[in-house]
Amino acid sequence: MKRSKAFRAAEAEVDRSRLYSPAEAVALARKTSTTKFDPTVEVALRLGVDPRKADQMVRGTVNLPNGTGKTARVLVFATGDRAEEARAAGADYVGSDDLIERIQGGWLDFDAVVATPDLMGKVGRLGRVFGPRGLMPNPKTGTVTPNVGKAVTDIKGGKIEFRVDRHANLHFIIGKASFPDAALVENYAAAIDEILRLKPSAAKGRYLRKVAMTTTMGPSIPVDPSKTRGLTEEPQPN
Numbered sequence: 001m002k003r004s005k006a007f008r009a010a011e012a013e014v015d016r017s018r019l020y021s022p023a024e025a026v027a028l029a030r031k032t033s034t035t036k037f038d039p040t041v042e043v044a045l046r047l048g049v050d051p052r053k054a055d056q057m058v059r060g061t062v063n064l065p066n067g068t069g070k071t072a073r074v075l076v077f078a079t080g081d082r083a084e085e086a087r088a089a090g091a092d093y094v095g096s097d098d099l100i101e102r103i104q105g106g107w108l109d110f111d112a113v114v115a116t117p118d119l120m121g122k123v124g125r126l127g128r129v130f131g132p133r134g135l136m137p138n139p140k141t142g143t144v145t146p147n148v149g150k151a152v153t154d155i156k157g158g159k160i161e162f163r164v165d166r167h168a169n170l171h172f173i174i175g176k177a178s179f180p181d182a183a184l185v186e187n188y189a190a191a192i193d194e195i196l197r198l199k200p201s202a203a204k205g206r207y208l209r210k211v212a213m214t215t216t217m218g219p220s221i222p223v224d225p226s227k228t229r230g231l232t233e234e235p236q237p238n
Contacts, residue, residue: 006034011219019224022231025213026184032218033177039216040069041177041184043223045170045195046210048203055202058170059163061141062194066183067158069176074152075099077115077123077137082148086114089152096122103129112161114143114151134163162195170195177215182232188213189231196228 003011010032020028026041033039049056075093076086077100086094093099093110096119103126113130115123115137123130123137130136137143141161145151162172174187192208199207211223 004034007217007219010034014219014221016222019222020213021224021227022188022213023181023185025221025223026181026188028221029213029215029218030177030181030184032221033215035215035217038069038176038178039218041174041179041213041215043172043174043188043191044212044214044220045208045225047164047168047170048206048209049164049168049200050203051164051166051168053202056200057164058195058198058200059138059140059161060194060198061159061161062172062191063154064158064160064174064187065190066175066179066187068160068173069179072111072155073109074112074114074155075110076148076152077113077119078148079116079119082116082146085149086152089149090156091148091152100126108133112143112155113137114145114148114155116146116148117144120144134161160191162191186232192228192231 013028013032029041047058049058051057073092074090076083076091077096078086078094079096083094091114100122108129113123113135120137127136139145142151142154160172162170164170172191174191175184196207208225208228211225212220213223214220
């Protein structure tokens, strides 16, 4: 793949012979951002699990203390009073059969989906659309709930969802490159804490095997997977 001059210059800043601390990686990710827009800072993990086994699936949510830097567009399947509750909480789209029909027609202009339990029978028909995109509501992630107002507020306030893929990789975002270093480190620490908490008891050996951090269209930065505690107390690079 042919890389731009700016990307090659940014990549040259990354020392592939070492593992960076999370604070160092955050600073370097911001420094090596090559886009004219404000890019997202992303993290990729390789976990020591076998996702083919149900007892080794890692999936969950976490509220990033400093938000994600973007306001998610939330769609809610609800009727009656719960529909009004969702609208009052700031949901972008609220409905039932009308939304299902639009989505079946190819409309997907939203980032997250919440549903009340009584409508999941209908929402389930959208499995082939939502499943591959990670949008299917699930009780484990708090997106199938009668308390739709809280779900909407959480998502818009910086709640992210993560799920290990079939290759044992897990991806999540920790904010924007315009965030201060300390805010990105704090978000990273919150996400790592939750992923560690969800470690399956059936998983053997090393759990966090590889960690990498990058910005949108930026170079990948190897992060030390052993550094998971006291991250917000690390000295921040100048």
